[in-house]
Amino acid sequence: MSIREWFEDRRKITGLLKDSVEGDSKDVNEMDKNKNLSIDYVKINRLWVQCDNCESLLYIRFLRENKSICEECGYYLQMNSSDRIELIIDRGTWRPMDEDMYTLDVLQFHSEDEPSNSDPLNSEDEPYKDHITSCQIETGLTDAIQTGIGKLNGIPIALGVMDFKFMGGSMGSVVGEKITRLIERATEESLPVIMVCASGGARMQEGSFSLMQMAKIASALYIHQKDKKLLYLSILTSPTTGGVTASFGMLGDIIIAEPKAYIAFAGKRVIEQTLGQKVIEDFQVTEHLFGHGLFDPIVPRNLLKGVLSELFKLYGLPREKNER
Numbered sequence: 001m002s003i004r005e006w007f008e009d010r011r012k013i014t015g016l017l018k019d020s021v022e023g024d025s026k027d028v029n030e031m032d033k034n035k036n037l038s039i040d041y042v043k044i045n046r047l048w049v050q051c052d053n054c055e056s057l058l059y060i061r062f063l064r065e066n067k068s069i070c071e072e073c074g075y076y077l078q079m080n081s082s083d084r085i086e087l088i089i090d091r092g093t094w095r096p097m098d099e100d101m102y103t104l105d106v107l108q109f110h111s112e113d114e115p116s117n118s119d120p121l122n123s124e125d126e127p128y129k130d131h132i133t134s135c136q137i138e139t140g141l142t143d144a145i146q147t148g149i150g151k152l153n154g155i156p157i158a159l160g161v162m163d164f165k166f167m168g169g170s171m172g173s174v175v176g177e178k179i180t181r182l183i184e185r186a187t188e189e190s191l192p193v194i195m196v197c198a199s200g201g202a203r204m205q206e207g208s209f210s211l212m213q214m215a216k217i218a219s220a221l222y223i224h225q226k227d228k229k230l231l232y233l234s235i236l237t238s239p240t241t242g243g244v245t246a247s248f249g250m251l252g253d254i255i256i257a258e259p260k261a262y263i264a265f266a267g268k269r270v271i272e273q274t275l276g277q278k279v280i281e282d283f284q285v286t287e288h289l290f291g292h293g294l295f296d297p298i299v300p301r302n303l304l305k306g307v308l309s310e311l312f313k314l315y316g317l318p319r320e321k322n323e324r
Contacts, residue, residue: 081163087305089150107205109205138165143174147181156191163198171213199243199249210243231315233311236249241262242265257290
């Protein structure tokens with residue numbers, strides 16, 4: 001029996017035991033067993049992950065080494081922001097910005113002072129500030145983006161990377177402010193900007209405050225691109241939707257997309273209900289959109305850093321003197 005087969009059998013047995021404990025027992029001993037099983041299940045989840053496409057079981061350590069690409073079917077799994085920074089930036093050159101900036105519940109969305117019949121197991125029913133706190137604990141980030149200055153093959157750049165695991169990468173006031181500050185600093189230091197997009201769009205819990213970020217970021221980019229003639233590249237990963245697609249995601253001098261990425265403004269269901277007709281399958285996937293000129297190259301992850309470096313050389317961006 002292979003390790004994978006052994007693990008799958010163990011997982012099935014654990015699942016059956018877990019179901020039986022949760023369904024029938026209420027005494028203290030059975031509750032302790034259930035608790036122990038849950039702890040083991042959490043530990044296992046930290047070591048293995050299932051491919052969303054072919055459902056193969058993947059060892060997380062090997063998956064990270066393979067840049068979160070399934071070795072069985074080649075499917076692109078989501079990468080967190082830290083792994084993407086490691087993928088793009090030279091080791092030891094990353095200088096993060098605004099790490100201590102965090103969100104306030106200005107609108108008191110779903111305030112605890114109001115009566116609520118929320119389900120404590122469903123994070124979507126949590127008060128906004130509690131949801132933010134739980135995402136911060138789970139991801140180790142203060143919000144849905146990391147920004148900073150680093151080097152890509154010796155070329156200084158400003159980089160922003162969205163993290164879909166933090167509230168679906170939604171864009172609120174903090175995300176918009178961090179991106180704007182990054183662009184403004186890049187403009188001052190004459191650096192190219194790269195934005196890696198992975199977002200469900202504007203954050204509904206912040207209402208019009210989140211929508212204002214679209215115009216604020218676009219204004220900063222106008223100065224960076226048009227007035228200062230500096231380079232801005234956007235990289236669209238899966239998913240990139242809503243207000244991010246409608247603003248800085250599509251404003252790049254060069255727009256790069258990952259293979260098989262879901263890129264859209266509105267979802268398929270909304271479009272069908274609005275138009276009153278069916279739309280074709282996969283019409284919002286990278287390869288179909290590429291045929292309609294929505295962006296420039298489709299670049300696999302393992303080639304991304306090299307392609308970016310060549311583009312910077314094409315634009316005449318120099319490496320630092322001590323990197324020559």
